[in-house]
Every structure is written in structure tokens, then in C-alpha cells.
Amino acid sequence: MAPAITLAAEAPKLSAANTGFMLICSALVMLMTPGLAFFYGGMVRVKSTLNMLMMSFISLGIVTILWVLFGFSMAFGTDSGHLIGWNSDWIGLSGVDKGELWGTYNIPLLVFMVFQLMFAIITPALISGALADRVKFSAWALFITLWAIVVYFPVAHWVWGEGGWAFDMGVIDFAGGTAVHINAGAAALGVILVIGKRVGFKRDPMRPHSLPLVMLGAGLLWFGWFGFNAGSWLGNDDGVGALMFVNTQVATAAAMLAWLAYEKIRHGAFTTLGAASGAVAGLVAITPSGGAVSPVGAIAVGAIAGVLCAMAVGLKYKFGYDDSLDVVGVHLVGGVVGSLLIGFFASGKGQSEVEGLFYGGGLTQFWKQCAGVFAVLAYSLIVSAILAFILDKTMGMRVSEDEEIAGIDQAEHAETAYDFSGAGGGAAKTAAVAAAVGGAESKKVDA
Template identity: 75%
Template sequence: MPPGIQTLADGLAADAALSPADTGFMLLCSALVMVMTPGLAFFYGGMVRVKSVLNMLMMSFVSLGIVTVLWVLYGFGLAFGTDRGGLIGWRGDFAGLGGIGLTELWGTSTIPVYVFAVFQLMFAVLTPALISGALADRVKFTAWALFTALWVTVVYFPVAHWVWGEGGWLFRLGVIDFAGGTAVHINAGAAALGVLLVVGRRIGFRKDPMRPHNLPLVMLGAGLLWFGWFGFNSGSWLGNGDGVGAVAFVNTQVAAAAAMLGWLAYEKLRHGAFTTLGAASGAVAGLVAITPACGAVSPLGALAVGVIAGILCALAVGLKYKLGYDDSLDVIGVHLVGGIAGSLLVGLFATGGVQSPARGLFYGGGLGQFGKQTLGVAAVLLYSFVVSHLLAKGVDRLMGFRVAEDEEITGVDRTAHAETAYDFTGAGGGAVHRVPAVALGAPGALGGGPAPTNEAERGLGPDTERVDA
């Protein structure tokens, strides 16, 4: 359960000294987690249509600005300050990151407070960016920026304290979340569902083809996410002194690989093709699912977690056509479902021999840990869904969350950013006035034309109604 306060404290001497090796390792892990946000931007950006690429990139990138500022001002204090009733934290010297000594250690770890703060900052940056994939093509950039600021303040910072803050109520209960199955993925997935009920469907949903415009970009983004995830997971132990971080690293690779193969096998058996989008999505599903479990399971357990998550998430992405919600890039199907699966599977596959002595059902621990995991999943899901829905309603009433119909048809790249992603004139620059109509979604344009729909690419066959990415 990162940041590993409880179990790491048990294994360290009270007079722990700053470790240059652990400090350097954690700074590197922080940089790896930072890379995940631009990686996510590319992953999402390749899946949307040409007219929304830049907006999708910006919805991720702006989180680096907004959340960083709020984290310095008060976010770190709220998430990891002195506990107040198990629900929130606060320490005055964390406000503005002032009053912290250069070599002051974080708890009983061997790294400075500053290093822990910047590592956790990167988690806070990534989480709201995950939500943006559900809202592609149709929201105001200003409304999204305001929602991001409100959401991290009212949802992410408190939930991070519940799960990881010393004294947080889920932390005290013994819920295992090594690196963010609840606080990051379930949190973002539930929020996406709450916001979708306010924003509504895209124009042409279920009718018009909305295929990924650039699958190589999707694969690049998935590769960057996979790369950064090693820092995300193995860094969450805050050091390398006992081998737990190494197990988390191995489990991360194993689960991602197994989930990718599970997703590909599912779509081949059901739809007759192995797709690049399926490979990328399957890998991400495995990474999501192993995030809470990577410090609790063995590599064989990680393999099981990956296969289960890959198949479950492949099944889940088609539910929006049965239930009628327009989750543009399957945040709910991958992050919510994958986060739930990984968190619950801890209660089955925890060995008791890695991060903590807690054992799952299959290792003689009974259903006790499974019950704790279920409570943690339910609490975060319900809180994030309800509060996110209310925040989205408030933003919608204040300024309107969704762009006007003509702006959505034209494309939010042009209307919100006055730019286009690709210049087809050969003149360079990509300015709006230089882009011909064909670049904006006309027949035969990039992302348009008679190419096959994305049903096979996503693992959804012709028996479904899916035609978009």
C-alpha cells in the first residue's frame, strides 16, 4: 500500500538516515510517472478524430499546470498532512511546501519530504487526465480546466489521504492499494461516469464513424505508459532495501504482458482478428489491474491478474452500447473495471510474503482481506461518482460544460485552440486558415473515408453497435 508508510516503518530503524541511492531512485521514478501524462495524451490523442487531436492532448497537458500549482499551495498538505478524523490531512508547513528542511525525511523512510512530495504530485497530475478520455470531442476547454481544479481539491486529495495517508480511514482498515487501484483508477473511472451523465453523448454517437485517426500514435502512447508505469509501481515502496520494489517491477511487466495476450485472444476468438488497438488497450488494462496488487501478489498471481483483467476489460468496453452512455475512449471499461478487478483480486491472490502479511483467499487468508478490498472499492467508487457528478453539474450551470453544436461539428481544435494537428498544404505551421476542408473530417480525409470501422480494432464484433473509438 504505497507510499508504504506502515509496512516500511516496521522494517526500518527509528534513526533512519537519508539514502542517496533511494533518493536518486525516487527522483527517477518521479520523472517516469511524469512521462505517463504525455504518454496518456498520445494514447488518447491517437484514438480521437483529426478535428479533436490537439484538444485531447491539451486536456492531459493542462493537468501538469493546474495540479502542480494546487499541490504546492495546499494539495500535499490535504493529502498527506496530519490526519483529521481519517478523512483529510493538514499541516501548515506543507502549505506552499514551506518549512520543510532540505534533508528532512518522510516519516521513517530514507528519502526527503521534498522527494516524496514530488513523487505523489505526479500521481495527482495523472489522475484527472485519465478522466478526459471519456469526454473527447465535446467539452469546453475552460470548463474542463475549472473542473480539474475543483475535482482534485474535493475528490482526489481527500481520497489519496483515505488510502495512503497515515491515519486515513481506509489505510487504517488495512485496504491494500500499492500504487493507485482505488485512489487513481477507480477514482478516475467513477468520475468519468459521473461527468458523462451531465455532458451527454457526442453528436452522431452510434451513427457516424468515429474511428481512431492514428493508431501508431496510440501505440507510442501505450509504450510510454508502460515504460512510465515501472516508476509508478516500483517507486511506490519508496526504496530498494528489501526487494519489494523489485517484485512490484516484475509483476508490472508480467501483468501487462498477460493482459495484452488475454485481450488479443478474446478478440481473435470472438471477432477473428488481432488488432493493434486491442494490444495497446490490453496492455493498459493489465497495468491498471496490477497497480493495487503489485506489492501483494507473486509473479504467477500477477499473470492471473493480467489475464483476468484483459478479458474483463475487453468485454466491458462494449457495455456502453448496451447501456447507452458515450464513454469516448473507454475510461470506464478499462480504468474503472480494471481498477475494480485488480483491487478485488488482491483479496484472492495476496501471498502474505511481499509488502505485508495479509493473505488472500487462495493463500489461506479466508475472505477477510477480500471484504476489506470490497469496502475500499465501494467507498471510493460511490464518493467519486456522486461528488464528480455534482461538480460537473455546478460547472455546467456556471459556464456550460459542453461546446455549442456547431463548434462540436467543426471540431474543438479549431474553436478552442485555433490550430489543427496536421497541415496538408505542405506550407507548415498548421494554422487554421491554411487547413483545407478535407483535413477537418470531409470524406477521404485522415480518419475518414471507407476504412473499416473500429469494431474489430477494439475487440467488438459486428454483432454490436459500436462504430467508434
């Protein structure tokens, strides 16, 4: 028998299947930002609809350019001090070949770059829901530019970049509980504490103007979230992505039902807004944890998040901070809940062998999760508040009170979301009807 020959490990080769899968996932995550725009756009009053849509859409433009020029390098380049990355070859993607693979994975670096770009886009867009009705569009555009550079890019490196302190510590964040949702939720809280409440907060009714639009947005988010979550494993070779896909559906369903049950008990009705908000709360909570828990664990994560987020949205009335569309109550609280529950429900049979308290692993992972959660929360809240304060004192963050009352759409965009004049509405139609009625009455008298 010929002697055995030991071969060196083969270098990874591009996988057409995984590359195609990741391109589809990237497109799904991109769709989430317009979905978020519809979700938020339906939740505001008519006079703020377009502004809400634009606050999400502008992130598609600004963050894309920043990410290509230097953001990707800051988030995923060679580590420096466990805080930030850098790779000069990635500046403007000038030194990246189309066939260059991402590390030891079998997908192109460009595919990983564009997948992570979609995360970078939606994260600042999430903040916008807390600021509805009252922020200058120019100030918002400058804020997300600065925020992406000094908050999102570094935090993404901490959590996902090789050498980042949270990554090296073993903090589990499968798809963005800390880097996306806690980051955005804490930023929202920091900004609203600086810029203050809407005119009429806790006095005037501020109900959603279009619940069908809210449901459409929630449906698009739910659909796109499968790419957001399952795609974060960067392939389909071992079934972890499939587990994440299943857990995403399971936790979202559980959270929606739990939110509705809480609403019925607390307020006596099952609301459409509650169903949509509960679904989003479940999506948020399973984002960090779905690769580590079983489907039964996902039910628990979703149900717990649904109830706690439903309770949390009312805190703004108790404590007096005006979180317009419940970004703090859903994204910050949901992200914290989902991240910390890993320490209890990690099964050791998903993305790693890490086990939580309920599977015999003790509290070791829970304390790691606490470190990641509260460090990101504190950093994002403080830095975001400082940025908002600087902008408010220089260019002014808010529109005038008169413009806010009249409607920010007209003031900032010179447009309105709905124009009924073409259907014969308005003063002209009213005058015509009055004239017709008056003529008819005159004929009756003459007769």
C-alpha cells in the first residue's frame, strides 16, 4: 500500500451558491429600510408623513457613500487597540479585487461589504422614529453623517470586527442586537433628551394616520428580516442559517401574540398597531439570540420581549420623554432583552457550544452579554446626546413651533403626502355644492 500523503488545508474557493444567497440576503436587508419608512410613515400624523419617509430614505444615500469611502475599513479593517479597524486598501474599495474572498469564507469580500452596508444604512434610520414631527431635515442629514462615523462604525468593530473587544470577549450578537438595535435605541433616547418634546405632547391626539401603511411596513420588515438574520451566518453549509431562519419566524409570532394578549388584558382590545409593534419587538429580540437558542427557546425569547416591550412603550408618559414612535420601547428594550436572554437560553447546539443558565452553563455568558449591552448603550446614548447638543446649539435641530404645528412636510419638503384637489375636493367643491343647494331652494320658493 502506498504511504498516506498529508495535504495542506486547501484555501477556500468561491462558492456560487453562498455568493448568490448572500446577494439575495443583501437585497432583502436593503428592502427593510423602505419598509421601515412605511412603518414609521403610517404611524405619524398626515402632516409629517413625507418627512418620516425621507428620514429613512436619506440614510440610503449618505451611509452608502460613507461606507464605501472609509466606513467599511473602520468597522472591519485591521484592529487597533480593540476599538477601531483600518485598512488603507479598502479606502474607496480601491484595493479590492472582485474575486478576493472574505477571510476564510467562500464569498467575495465585496459581497460581505455590501451585506454589512445594509446594516449600516438601517441603523441610523431606526433612530428617526423617535424624532418625528420636529427635526430639521438638514440637521438630521448631518447628524446621521456624524453618528455613523463616531458611533456606528466603531461599535460594529467592537461587536463583529476581528480584534474588537466585545468580539474577543465572546459577546454573542448574531445579527445586531447590540450593534444595531441597542445602538439605535440608546441614540434615540440621547437625542430626544436634548431636543425635547413635540408641541402638544400628552395633550393633543397624535394617532397614526394610516394603519394599513403601518401593516405594510411591518410586513416588509418581517420579510426582509430573514435576510438580515439568516444571512448573518454568511452561508448555508452547516444548518445554522436555517436554525436562525426558523427562530426568526417563531420568535416574531410569539412576540406578536404576547403583545396582543397584554393589550387585551391591559387595555381591553387587540389593536392593529399592537400586532405590528409586537412583531417588530420579536424580530428585534431574536436578532442577537436566534443562532444560540432552540425553537422552543425562541418562543420564550419572543414572548418575553413582546410583553416587556408592550409595557415599556408606556414609560414615556410616566417619565416625560417624547419617544414619538416607540424606538426606545421597542428597539432599545427589545435589543437588551434578546441579548441578555442568551445567557439563559443558549442551548449549546446552535452557532457555538456556549450554554446558558437553563442548559447547565451557569451565568458566565450572561455576564459577558451584560458587558456588551451596557457598554454599547452607554456609549451610544452619551455620544449621541453630545452630537445633538452641538448641532442644536450651532445650526438648530428643531423646526420652529409654527412650522411644527402647520406641518413639517410643507416646511421642509414643500410637499404633502396626499393631494385631494384632483378629485374635486376643497373650497371650490364646497362652494359649488352650496350654490347648487341655494339654487334648488330658490326654485322651491318660486314655485
